[in-house]
Amino acid sequence: IFSIHPDLNNLYKKISKLENISKKNFIITSGIDGAIHQVFENFTKPKDNIIKLNPTWQMYDVYSKVFKTNSLNLNFDNSLKLNIKSLSNLLKKKPKIIFLSYPNSPIEGNLDENLIKKIISLVPRKCIIVIDEVYFGFGSKSFIKFALNKKNIIVTRSFSKTFGLPSIRLGYLISNKKIIKKITETRLAYETNTFSAVIAEYFLNNLNIIKK
DSSP states (O other), X not given: OTTSOOOOHXXXXXXXXXXXXXXXXXXXXXXXXXXXXXXXXXXXXXXXXXXXEESOOTHHHHHHHHTXXXXXXXXXXXXXXXXXXXXXXXXXXXOSEEEEESSOSSOOTTOOHHHHHHHHHHSOTTSEEEEEOTTTTSSOOOOHHHHHHSSSEEEEEESSSSSSOGGGOOEEEEOOHHHHHHHHTTOOSSSSOHHHHHHHHHHHHTHHHHHO
């Protein structure tokens, strides 16, 4: 494996089997960071508006600055409840993306499955909804079915939390085939390195370790 370029065919097959989805419905990324980077690269241009929860993962703001977009906050109040009424005002600014970490970090507040569904119903189709499921595997619901069947939803997954493998920097984006095709056209020559792929394949072959 030292003398060849990464061959990710087996890894794609194993993730496809794990999630029970077609290989055309996801793309491997360099962790969640790489996934979010590709979303910004493909669906924003300078001065576009994006919406994120506040407080939440700080890299949304970092990438917003890198791609010169305007970051709008959907705030939790002092009772740790998300002010969903303010979303209507934010949507008037025609955002290109809304980022929802589910469950959110550092606080979850009242962000649950029903509230996510309500947000999805309010957001117009022209706005991409990114549901960051990096903590999936610890009891929360998944919105993969929404990502596969709707035109504007992307789900991000990572090996960092559920698999306990943050050092391999491996994640993936799940969405409908049209969105994945668009992102695939701008991906790097190799989505990840051989060593990360081999480690991920080992744990996918030995899910009993993760469950234990």
